[in-house]
Amino acid sequence: MLFTAFSNTRLKTKNRIAMAPMTRSRTSQPGDVPNEMMAVYYKQRANAGLVVTEGAPISAVGRGYSMTPGIYTQAHIDGWKKVTTAIHDEGSKVFIQLWHVGRRSHSSISGEQPLAPSAIKVPDQVFGPLPEGGFGMIETEQPKAMSQRDIDNTIADFVQAAKNAMEAGFDGVEIHAAHGYLFDTFMRLESNQRDDQYGGSQENRMRFMLDTLKAVADEIGGDKVAVRVSPHVTEGFVDEDAEIIQVMLTAFEKIAPMNLAYLHFSENISRHVEASESFRQQVREVYPNPIMVAGKLTKATAQELLDKNYADLVAFGTPYVTNPDLVERFKHNWPLTGFDADARLTLYGGGEEGYIDYPEYRA
Ligand code: PHB
Numbered sequence: 287m288l289f290t291a292f293s294n295t296r297l298k299t300k301n302r303i304a305m306a307p308m309t310r311s312r313t314s315q316p317g318d319v320p321n322e323m324m325a326v327y328y329k330q331r332a333n334a335g336l337v338v339t340e341g342a343p344i345s346a347v348g349r350g351y352s353m354t355p356g357i358y359t360q361a362h363i364d365g366w367k368k369v370t371t372a373i374h375d376e377g378s379k380v381f382i383q384l385w386h387v388g389r390r391s392h393s394s395i396s397g398e399q400p401l402a403p404s405a406i407k408v409p410d411q412v413f414g415p416l417p418e419g420g421f422g423m424i425e426t427e428q429p430k431a432m433s434q435r436d437i438d439n440t441i442a443d444f445v446q447a448a449k450n451a452m453e454a455g456f457d458g459v460e461i462h463a464a465h466g467y468l469f470d471t472f473m474r475l476e477s478n479q480r481d482d483q484y485g486g487s488q489e490n491r492m493r494f495m496l497d498t499l500k501a502v503a504d505e506i507g508g509d510k511v512a513v514r515v516s517p518h519v520t521e522g523f524v525d526e527d528a529e530i531i532q533v534m535l536t537a538f539e540k541i542a543p544m545n546l547a548y549l550h551f552s553e554n555i556s557r558h559v560e561a562s563e564s565f566r567q568q569v570r571e572v573y574p575n576p577i578m579v580a581g582k583l584t585k586a587t588a589q590e591l592l593d594k595n596y597a598d599l600v601a602f603g604t605p606y607v608t609n610p611d612l613v614e615r616f617k618h619n620w621p622l623t624g625f626d627a628d629a630r631l632t633l634y635g636g637g638e639e640g641y642i643d644y645p646e647y648r649a
Contacts, residue, residue, distance in 0.1 A: 287302060287589065288588060288589055289302070289303075289616075290332065291335070295545075296547045296548075297336075297379070297450060297457075297509070297543060297547045297548065299336045299378070299599065300377055301335040301589075302600055303335055303601075303602065303612070304334050304335065304338060304602070305331050305601065305602065305606045306338055306552075306606070307338045307341055307383040308606070308607065309351060309633075309634065309636040310324075310340055310633065310634065311352065311353040311354055311413065312637070314365070317362075318349075318355055319359075319365040320355040320362065321365060323641070323642060327641055328369050328370070328380070328619040329372035329373065330610040331610050331612070332372070332373045332375075333614060335379065335396065335610065337378055337380045338460055338601065339355075339369070339382045340354065340355065341383045342354065342355050342362075342366075342382050342384060343356050343357070343387070344384050344385065344443045344444055344447035345358050345386070345447075346358070346396060347396045347398050348385060348387060348396070349395055349396050350387030350390045350412050351395065351413045351414070352413055353634075353635055357447045357454070358446070358447060360499065362455045363433035363450050363453050365453070366382065366418060366456070367454050367455055372562075374455070375460070375497075377459040381448065381457060381459060381547070382456045382460070383459075383514070384444060384451070384459050384462060384467040384502075386401075386462070386463050386469075387400070387404050387412075387467045388401060388429070388445075388469075389410075389429035389468075389477070389522075390410060390466060390467060391411055391412055391426060392412060392414055392426055392435065393427055394414055394415050394424070394426055395412065399428075401430055401436055401440070401468070402429035402430065402431065403431065403432065403477055403478040403485060404431050404478060405429060406477055407428045407429065408476075408524050409425075409524075410421040410422060410425070410475075410522060411425055411426065411529060412426055418647045431480070432529070433562055435595060439483065440468070445502055445611070446502065447459070447615065448505055448547040449505060449506065452510075458509070458510035458511060459506070459510065459512070460513065461514070463495050463515050464514045464515050464516035464521075464552045465516055465552065466520075466522015466523055469549065469584055470516070470522065471522070472491055472492075472494045473495065473533050473534070473537075474490075475490075475528075476523055476524060476540065477523065488536060489554070492534075492536065495513070495537065496537065496540055496541070499541060499546070503546070506546075508544045508546050509545060509546070509547055510547060511544070511546050512546055512548045513541065515534055515537075515551060516552040516553070516555070517530050517531060518560075518561055518565075519553075519555055519559055520557070520559075521555045525632075529585070530562075535568060535572055538572050539572045539573070541577060542572065545575060547568075547576065548575070548576040548578045548599060549578070550580065551579045551580065551583025552581055553580065554580070554582045558581060560582075561579075567596075570595065570596065573604060576599065577596070577597050577598055578597060578600070578601055579600055579601065588600035604629075607625075608623040608629050609647075610644050610646060611646040611647055614646070615647050616621040618647075629638065
């Protein structure tokens with residue numbers, strides 16, 4: 287089933303394979319602008335039926351990593367047009383991941399104090415300017431608890447970013463609600479100690495994400511909106527959250543009537559936490575619409591998820607870094623190039639090396 291087209295009223299893709307979103311930090315400076323080299327990188331990988339771009343900050347304050355491509359200036363929109371055209375030329379679809387990192391930032395990257403549900407910082411590092419010059423990992427900054435006005439402004443920023451994405455030629459937007467970033471911190475007790483309508487009860491903690499999804503869907507159409515979550519991942523938190531699974535299952539029930547393009551699960555960032563079979567069944571019971579799963583999948587495990595109807599689309603991240611022709615390699619059972627220490631060194635920042643110079647397989 288991996289290679290058969292996916293088609294429903296919301297989304298049509300030439301196969302079931304997606305390229306997962308991955309930060310590569312190779313924009314043109316100044317201004318964090320998407321460029322021709324990025325278009326080449328994505329075009330090489332547009333054998334995937336659906337490409338999800340690296341996270342694109344929706345605003346300056348939503349930025350947590352230097353040199354990631356924004357979607358909030360005209361230069362960003364014009365730069366992204368090169369990428370969407372290149373992917374469409376290959377007959378594939380492309381969604382842009384809309385990103386607000388919340389507290390996982392520092393004012394030397396975001397320009398102002400990072401925003402969070404509550405003024406709580408945990409030990410954490412992000413990619414930014416080093417005091418001694420150059421870029422590297424720096425400790426995050428104490429965040430500011432968001433006011434109602436901050437929340438309203440952020441929803442408006444997401445809506446504007448989605449409109450910008452439509453202008454740039456994207457087929458849709460994926461709202462990043464995973465990995466300890468803004469919406470994830472609102473959903474978890476450890477980071478959300480608010481006593482207003484966005485904190486306390488489970489319904490209150492999921493409100494900001496749901497309101498944002500609805501506002502964006504109202505603007506560009508639910509079929510052009512997706513959301514990424516990571517209930518099993520503790521990235522950006524100290525502890526696991528005893529209620530997060532229930533919070534998310536309830537959220538999926540509420541999201542289902544919005545008829546989104548897909549619901550995307552991430553199961554592997556710094557640590558792989560595969561969801562249980564019973565969780566996947568519970569999700570299917572409350573969520574009848576398209577589901578995408580990402581996280582350390584192989585051809586075999588991806589196929590199994592499709593066969594069991596736990597996923598409609600399967601996403602691959604690091605395999606796409608080193609195997610631009612991943613779909614062809616799967617089709618012919620050709621060997622994959624591993625994601626080794628060298629690949630890791632050239633993941634963030636730099637030029638063509640380790641970015642657009644991975645060859646296609648030659649028998
Ligand atoms: C990363 O750059 O390592 C990164 C970025 C965004 C994510 C996860 C990881 O959602």
